[in-house]
Amino acid sequence: MRLGGRIQAAIEVLQDMESRNRPVSVALKDWGNNHRFAGSGDRNAIGNLVYDALRKRASTGYMFGGEDAEALIFGTLLRQWGMSLAQIQEALADDKFAPEIPVARIEAASQKDLAFMPSEVEADVPAWVSDHLEEAFGDEWVEEAKALAERPPLDMRVNTLKAEREKVLKQLSKQGAKPSKIARQGMRISAKGGASRMPNVTAEPAFQKGWFEVQDEGSQIVADLVFAQGGEQVFDYCAGAGGKTLALAATMDNKGQVHAYDADKQRLAPIFDRLKRAGTRNVQVHAADAEIDHLHGSFDRVVVDAPCTGSGTWRRHPDAKWKLTEDQLESRKLEQAAILDTARNFVKPGGYLCYITCSIFQDENEDQIYAFGDRHDDFDLLGAGEVWEELFGTDAPKPWTTDFNCVTLTPRTTGTDGFFFAVLQRLK
Structure with missing residues (x-):
């Protein structure tokens, strides 16, 4: 699939979630079951688009004047995937599966004055949650909430009953695993942007042998x-x-x-x-x-x-x-x-x-x-x-x-x- 087909699929998944009040994991799985031609890279990219859109739903919706699926997905391409309008137009040119590009909405969103964005919108949380976060974090609650709207890494714990951390890190070096900064037996693969995907570490022989567990x-x-x-x-x-x-x-x-x-x-x-x-x-x-x-x-x-x-x-x-x-x-x-x-x-x-x-x-x-x-x-x-x-x-x-x-x-x-x-x- 080209980018246009992936964008259209992500829009459909968000619409399905909204119309049927379904969890994102269920909506994505159903889309995959109904579109067997889509490869694992396609499904991963679509999932990234959907999850990134949901993470910053409120602030993207504010910029685009609505939280509809079209606004959220194209807003995600602009804000989190780092694509310009020109790059989107070039990528979707001659793609018969691509949705129509909302050029006017994108241009308006790009010039929107964000100075008066409400705090809960900037924080990307439901309005009622803001009081609870302010109680917990005081003046820093917006920044704390914004950090919760970013992509997470993939964390693992070495099982010291079977292996030492250096041994497991060596086995996972090609996947980009590094020692965690705090956890004594932790390993981390940092999150990447766009359509990139995390490696399937549970398919690794080291996991099957019980050398490590996936754990935040x-x-x-x-x-x-x-x-x-x-x-x-x-x-x-x-x-x-x-x-x-x-x-x-x-x-x-x-x-x-x-x-x-x-x-x-x-x-x-x-x-x-x-x-x-x-x-x-x-x-x-x-x-x-x-x-x-x-x-x-x-x-x-x-x-x-x-x-x-x-x-x-x-x-x-x-x-x-x-x-x-x-x-x-x-x-x-x-x-x-x-x-x-x-x-x-x-x-x-x-x-x-x-x-x-x-x-x-x-x-x-x-x-x-x-x-x-x-x-x-x-x-x-x-x-x-x-x-x-x-x-x-x-x-x-x-x-x-x-x-x-x-x-x-x-x-x-x-x-x-x-x-x-x-x-x-x-x-x-």
């Missing part, structure tokens, strides 16, 4: 901050697909035991294949409907990677940004409080309760921790920043939080997805 660097960092030690009993209470379970098992060098549990059996299902490939021997998986009350007071560390809005992952899931509602946020807050109140029962006296979200909203983060402390005076909030400095030193990029009681990672400060981490100790 922020997720690796918060798993490290749990500070699990070999020989301990650790409970991953919201294990999901097992990313942090695997990281904890490797950190503990297969010594002690990690118990993995999730109330949603569908989320937990992938963990079994991942554990086998990784060569873990110290993980016990509990079924979603298993009776686990007998484990109360048994664990040195209980990890709660709580269900949340996912606002910290908007680089990877930009459509979720525009679908999120205040009611959904309120529902998540209630769920988080209930999970914390339940998970605390599994911490033994002197043990630690580690709270994690992939959100950047204070409502789901600090507010939850301080409210939990008000409800349970037998837990004391510790300074996560001290562990940060012990693990990562003082030269690495710093997290957002300044008091270091709680740690907030963001794309702007740490170059990762948005994550929150706090740790409390049970006193009695």
Whole structure:
């Protein structure tokens, strides 16, 4: 396919999402199934166009006077793909599959005065979200939000049960893998622009051998901050697909035991294949409907990677940004409080309760921790920043939080997805 056909396809995918209220991943998959002639490069380029358009939907729509699919895709070519009107016209010349170029709209958008662009539009977030971001980041909230509208890198974690980082980096050198700036066993392939695509690292022999896992660097960092030690009993209470379970098992060098549990059996299902490939021997998986009350007071560390809005992952899931509602946020807050109140029962006296979200909203983060402390005076909030400095030193990029009681990672400060981490100790 030439660029014109890819543009037309991207417009159709956005229109399908709008008319049928479908997730971007489903709309792209359906388009691919209905257009078997399209090669992997075509599908990747179309996906890039669609995802880039969704990341900056509000600001592009402001420039073009509307958030229709035509405006978003041609605006993406101009703003994020670095193409001029002349370059677009040249690329689409004599392409029978190309849509008509909206020349007048592009010219008007190029000369639009952006001085009076509302802050939430510049930040590319829903208007109601701006108050929550300002509460979290103060005067810097717009810049923090803008960083969440950029393309993410591809991050991986070396599985130290099977390989060392230098060995895996050598295997992935042709794919452009470099050591992460913070995560101790992290590797990164930086994002590129335009139609470029990330390598399929899961097809590499090193992945099949279990030498590494695909995992955002922020997720690796918060798993490290749990500070699990070999020989301990650790409970991953919201294990999901097992990313942090695997990281904890490797950190503990297969010594002690990690118990993995999730109330949603569908989320937990992938963990079994991942554990086998990784060569873990110290993980016990509990079924979603298993009776686990007998484990109360048994664990040195209980990890709660709580269900949340996912606002910290908007680089990877930009459509979720525009679908999120205040009611959904309120529902998540209630769920988080209930999970914390339940998970605390599994911490033994002197043990630690580690709270994690992939959100950047204070409502789901600090507010939850301080409210939990008000409800349970037998837990004391510790300074996560001290562990940060012990693990990562003082030269690495710093997290957002300044008091270091709680740690907030963001794309702007740490170059990762948005994550929150706090740790409390049970006193009695």
